[in-house]
Amino acid sequence: MTAQEIRWFWYASPQTFFPLAGSISRLAAVLAALFAVAGLYIGFFVAPTDAQQGEVYRVIFIHVPAAWMSMFIYVVMAIWSAIGLAMNTRLSAMMARALAPTGALFTFIALWTGSLWGRPTWGTWWVWDARLTSELILLFLYFGFMALTASIDERRRADRAGALLAIVGVVNIPIIYYSVQWWNTLHQGASVSFTQAPSMAATMLTGMLLMALAFWMYSIAVAMVRVRCEIAEEAG
Amino acid sequence: MSEFFAMGGYAFYIWGSYGVTFALLGIEVVLLLKRKREAKA
Numbered sequence: 001m002t003a004q005e006i007r008w009f010w011y012a013s014p015q016t017f018f019p020l021a022g023s024i025s026r027l028a029a030v031l032a033a034l035f036a037v038a039g040l041y042i043g044f045f046v047a048p049t050d051a052q053q054g055e056v057y058r059v060i061f062i063h064v065p066a067a068w069m070s071m072f073i074y075v076v077m078a079i080w081s082a083i084g085l086a087m088n089t090r091l092s093a094m095m096a097r098a099l100a101p102t103g104a105l106f107t108f109i110a111l112w113t114g115s116l117w118g119r120p121t122w123g124t125w126w127v128w129d130a131r132l133t134s135e136l137i138l139l140f141l142y143f144g145f146m147a148l149t150a151s152i153d154e155r156r157r158a159d160r161a162g163a164l165l166a167i168v169g170v171v172n173i174p175i176i177y178y179s180v181q182w183w184n185t186l187h188q189g190a191s192v193s194f195t196q197a198p199s200m201a202a203t204m205l206t207g208m209l210l211m212a213l214a215f216w217m218y219s220i221a222v223a224m225v226r227v228r229c230e231i232a233e234e235a236g
Numbered sequence: 237m238s239e240f241f242a243m244g245g246y247a248f249y250i251w252g253s254y255g256v257t258f259a260l261l262g263i264e265v266v267l268l269l270k271r272k273r274e275a276k277a
Contacts, residue, residue: 018277044240055244059253066257105264113253120249218261225268225277232277 014091014231021231025224032217039210047203059117060204064191065212067110069219070138071173073103077145078170081163091227093159094234096166097149098226102219104142111135114187122186130179131187134172141169155234 011017043061050057077099084092114132115125126132145162152158175182180189192198198205243250271277 049244054246056246056249058243058250062253062257102264105260109257109260112256116249116253120246222264222268225272228277229268229271229275232275236275 012089012091014094014234017091018228018231021224021228025221025228028217028221028224032214032221035210035214035217039207039214042203042210043207047207048201050204053121056117056120057204059113060191061207061211063110063113063117064208065215066106066113067135068212069215070103070107070110070135071176072216073099073106073219074138074141074166075170075173077103078166081166084159085163085167090234093163094227094230095223096145096159096162097230098223099219100142100146100149101226102222104139104146106215106219107135107139107142111139127186129185129187130183131176131185134176134179137172138169138176141165141172145169 011020039061043058047058047061049055077096080092080095080099083089084096111132114135118127119125145165148165149158149162152161179185180187191200192205192208241247241251
């Protein structure tokens with residue numbers, strides 16, 4: 001398939017993207033359900049009990065994928081914001097708006113499940129270590145983006161202001177990711193990285209990756225429905 | 237069966253995590269479908 005066959009600029013128009021977004025959301029919703037069923041099955045019935053932590057480690061099957069999604073969605077949101085600023089395309093700002101609530105939700109889930117895991121494992125619900133604090137800042141960045149874009153009436157000014165906030169805030173993402181290396185945190189280091197073999201059983205890793213795929217597909221499905229709402233509300 | 241739900245004594249932490257996660261995702265879907273209906277998207 002050549003670049004011409006994928007009609008990027010054709011789909012850059014909200015009106016032509018509208019039906020495509022509907023098809024993508026339906027496909028992603030089905031895949032999300034399938035991956036979630038497989039991931040939960042492996043997470044609860046196939047993966048063994050952890051030798052050190054016992055059953056409580058099973059929180060990681062949602063905690064780690066949610067934390068990944070919280071960072072990944074923010075980066076995608078910032079990229080759409082940058083494209084919107086550079087090319088002045090209306091759909092880009094709509095994509096950024098469509099992603100923010102789901103990104104905030106996964107950030108909250110990462111913090112919530114981390115807290116419930118930390119209590120029995122560390123003996124505390126919360127510590128102000130670098131990983132937890134920077135993830136909390138990410139939640140406030142999402143809230144800030146949503147509040148800012150909602151509070152300015154003029155659409156283009158609102159989108160420009162939101163885009164600037166999203167782009168500046170992206171500096172927080174490497175801080176979250178590398179916080180466990182840069183600072184002496186209570187939070188453990190990465191269990192899965194690009195450079196080393198994973199430090200966990202293969203079935204545990206499989207369950208975690210399946211849940212990550214499920215959350216990924218869920219995010220696509222929800223964001224595509226939300227971008228359709230954005231398009232319809234602006235037209236209507 | 238009850239052994240499964242007991243989660244080796246960690247039931248509160250496990251089901252507190254999974255319950256809140258899936259409840260929140262469900263709420264997001266419900267709110268979004270309501271918005272979709274109203275926007276006729």
